[in-house]
Amino acid sequence: MIIGSISENKEIEKRIAITPEIAKKYTSNGFEVFIEKNFGLHLGIEDENFIQQGCKIDTKENISKKADIFLQLNLPEKSCFQDFKENSILIGSFNSNKNIEIINQIKTNKISIFSLELLPRITRAQSMDILSSQANLAGYKAVLDSFAAFKKAIPMMMTAAGTISAAKVLVVGAGVAGLQAIATAKRMGAIVFATDVRIASKEQVESLGGKFLVVEGSENLETEGGYAKETSDDFKKKQEDLLADTLKKIDIVICTALIPGKTAPKIINENMIKNMQPGSIIYDLAASQGGNAAHTKVDEIIEKNGITIIGESTILNKLPTSASNLYAKNLFNFVLNLYDKNENKININMEDEIINKTLVK
Secondary structure, eight states: OOEEEEOOOOOOOOOOOOOOOHHHHHHTOOEEEEETTTTTOOOOOHHHHHTTEEEEEEOOOOOOOOHHHHEEESSSHHHHHHHHOOTTTEEEOOTTTHHHHHHHHHHHHHHHEEEEEEEEEOOGGGGGGGHHHHHHHHHHHHHHHHHHHSSSSSSSSTTTTEEEEOOOEEEEEHHHHHHHHHHHHHHOOHHHHEOOTTTTTTHHHHHHOOOEEOOOOOOOOTTTTTBOOOHHHHHHHHHHOOOOOOOOTSEEEEOOOOOOOSSOOOOOOOOOTTTTTOOOOEEEETTGGGBBBBTTTTTTTETTTTEEEOOOOOOGSHHHHHOOOOOOOOHHHHHHHEEETTTTTTTOOTTHHHHHHHOOO
16 A cells, blocks of 8 residues: 655645654555655755655656555645546545635546545544644744734833833634634733633633633534634624724734634724724734735735734744644544555545545545
């Protein structure tokens, strides 16, 4: 059974789907692993590191033709997938709701495509959960970047010349990225507030030292899968009033609120931004799905009324080694769930919720 992975377009993706550590796990489980030359060189990983763990180096064309399981971050180019052999498997994070056309092209070659952003949020799937592993790093890095852009000190400092007040941070969305942002900001000395439509988040936020902003009369807006639901107009109005008042005293806002497969909810409007303190920062991790804040532009830094709005879509490219380590482990656990070692074959068992939900139909 051959596992293959080729280099991504490094202008848009610096993570890799197989690391030397994980390559060793694959070979220990009876797989052959093929990667392209200089596969991890941009991360400081020489080909020799992979070879020592049992990997084989081959061309992109040969890997495309021989691999039984293809592991990637993003959808491969047509020049690659048109060479995939019949009944092979492609696994990655393919934004399947948006990339329907190219996915259908790949499927015409009898390729089974598993897109792991569709993974159900059940206990057994936690070790395969790419959204959680990557969002954790994104929340951490968002805090570091926004603090670097802020022109004041973060913690309270008492000096002979006077006292510097601690920075006030608001985290919008208390999912995995938001909770990590809260924890990181708190560790660095900030006063942290957070808001989320899921009431269950209140206890988690407070356990990390944050203050949870509760919308009066709100009810739990959480799906069975643990994601946020869209809110009613009445809830939005109450949330706006609460946020508008809070934002007047906030220095840094970290936006992480997303609804899977849909445009990001617009939570911070133009009037709220106008009333923020000059010099404040809005760091919008939801930029690629439209952004949580007015004026957010993907991968651009916008200045509005003295407020800096940073739209970030490729934050994991700033932590590619750590992100690759976690992503590769997620994929390995998913592959093991698919693989029947005794029969040395892939078993696409549609009664397995993990397989059923992630197979792009």
